[in-house]
Amino acid sequence: MIDSSNLTQYVLENYGRKRQDLSIVIPMIIIYIIIFITGVFGNVATCLIIAKNRYMQTPTNAYLFNLAVADLIVLILGLPHEICITWQTYPDIFGGIFCVARALIAETSTYASILTITAFTAERYVAICHPMWSHTMSKIKRAIKIIIIIWFVSLVCAAPLASQFGIKNLQWNITGEEIDGTEICDVVRPLERVFEISSFLFFFTPMTVIGALYALIGWTIRKSTINRTGSDISDQSGHPTDFRTQQQSRARRAVLKMLVAVVVAFFVCWAPFHTQRLLTTYAPEKEQQKEPLQSVLRVLFYVSGILYYVSSVINPILYNIMSIKFRQAFLHTLFKPCRKPQNRATKRRLAKAAYQFAGRPLLPYTKTTAMNGTSRKVTSRNAQLHLRRHQEDVVPSTSSVKTNSNKEEFELLARDIILTDFKSAPCSSAVVVSSNRPFHSYA
Numbered sequence: 001m002i003d004s005s006n007l008t009q010y011v012l013e014n015y016g017r018k019r020q021d022l023s024i025v026i027p028m029i030i031i032y033i034i035i036f037i038t039g040v041f042g043n044v045a046t047c048l049i050i051a052k053n054r055y056m057q058t059p060t061n062a063y064l065f066n067l068a069v070a071d072l073i074v075l076i077l078g079l080p081h082e083i084c085i086t087w088q089t090y091p092d093i094f095g096g097i098f099c100v101a102r103a104l105i106a107e108t109s110t111y112a113s114i115l116t117i118t119a120f121t122a123e124r125y126v127a128i129c130h131p132m133w134s135h136t137m138s139k140i141k142r143a144i145k146i147i148i149i150i151w152f153v154s155l156v157c158a159a160p161l162a163s164q165f166g167i168k169n170l171q172w173n174i175t176g177e178e179i180d181g182t183e184i185c186d187v188v189r190p191l192e193r194v195f196e197i198s199s200f201l202f203f204f205t206p207m208t209v210i211g212a213l214y215a216l217i218g219w220t221i222r223k224s225t226i227n228r229t230g231s232d233i234s235d236q237s238g239h240p241t242d243f244r245t246q247q248q249s250r251a252r253r254a255v256l257k258m259l260v261a262v263v264v265a266f267f268v269c270w271a272p273f274h275t276q277r278l279l280t281t282y283a284p285e286k287e288q289q290k291e292p293l294q295s296v297l298r299v300l301f302y303v304s305g306i307l308y309y310v311s312s313v314i315n316p317i318l319y320n321i322m323s324i325k326f327r328q329a330f331l332h333t334l335f336k337p338c339r340k341p342q343n344r345a346t347k348r349r350l351a352k353a354a355y356q357f358a359g360r361p362l363l364p365y366t367k368t369t370a371m372n373g374t375s376r377k378v379t380s381r382n383a384q385l386h387l388r389r390h391q392e393d394v395v396p397s398t399s400s401v402k403t404n405s406n407k408e409e410f411e412l413l414a415r416d417i418i419l420t421d422f423k424s425a426p427c428s429s430a431v432v433v434s435s436n437r438p439f440h441s442y443a
Contacts, residue, residue, distance in 0.1 A: 050065045070113040103161070
């Protein structure tokens with residue numbers, strides 16, 4: 001028989017109180033509810049906007065759609081459980097099957113998010129730094145295949161970590177008996193080094209890759225700005241297009257600021273999670289009950305818990321605030337106007353790039369433009385086909401200086417077009433985190 005006289009004190013020493021002060025619990029639950037409502041609405045809206053508008057179904061948006069799905073999984077599976085354990089830490093009321101399933105799905109969606117972020121960053125690197133490669137490599141089918149591979153790899157990598165979890169009871173240190181009412185979902189079959197491997201593969205490595213690629217993107221944009229400033233861009237009347245140059249310069253500065261924000265947000269939202277996970281898993285249990293480690297773990301637990309789910313809300317908010325194209329698509333989906341928004345400036349610039357690269361004179365841009373003696377409507381698709389058809393005809397010759405100049409001008413114009421959509425999109429990829437945290441107690 002367990003001696004009930006010291007039982008309560010023993011449980012408090014090991015698990016802490018079932019519920020923290022209401023001054024902490026109530027604000028945390030309110031924050032979680034706000035995050036849940038905002039995150040579900042924003043991510044569902046993102047999925048609907050991309051799914052219902054064919055002109056939004058691009059390789060870039062395929063990655064963003066996948067991230068929105070991962071965010072929804074994290075929010076729907078994680079936040080209700082988080083609210084429950086915030087209100088009452090133990091005993092666990094969901095059971096062993098839910099414990100293991102939640103660990104598996106949470107880890108899988110988290111890994112998928114991180115790999116999607118990395119793949120998305122690589123896609124943007126190619127688009128900005130090598131726009132000629134992007135023209136042939138960036139395909140929607142290719143993006144879908146990569147996303148399928150990402151989910152498969154994520155599931156395989158998450159299985160070993162999820163297999164550690166289960167329901168366990170606190171054991172009475174005198175008799176070894178399990179104490180009723182102390183069930184928690186925690187690590188019951190620890191695997192050596194699994195959390196270090198997880199942190200290395202899905203935090204430190206992606207952080208390094210993303211930071212390096214964004215640094216290269218930033219350098220390319222800055223170099224492109226210098227080249228633009230040094231060149232005299234004129235319109236068809238011969239007057240300098242200072243206004244357009246200023247707009248492009250502002251767009252590039254916005255992109256550079258956004259790149260820094262992406263990397264910082266990625267670090268801020270992931271670092272507390274991995275720090276708390278590693279400290280809780282590998283610090284001796286007795287040390288966790290002593291100051292100052294106990295206070296550090298308590299702060300990390302609540303801070304990382306909020307950042308987990310705030311990260312899932314950031315993506316749709318940034319789309320609506322920073323992306324004109326996304327706002328247009330949102331209004332188009334909400335109010336269903338007669339026709340979808342047209343980006344005429346993009347079409348004109350792409351057509352101009354095609355003509356310049358082919359070495360043909362630039363004609364006034366009306367609704368129809370003479371091509372090879374025929375009247376054809378200038379559209380983005382026609383310009384792309386025209387460009388692709390003439391790329392193979394460009395060979396070194398006595399006019400190579402002019403050809404190289406035209407090619408450089410095309411790359412600058414193509415980069416401008418890509419930056420139009422890019423300046424808001426990468427923010428979405430920065431921050432998706434897991435809520436699968438090992439249990440620890442606070443007295």
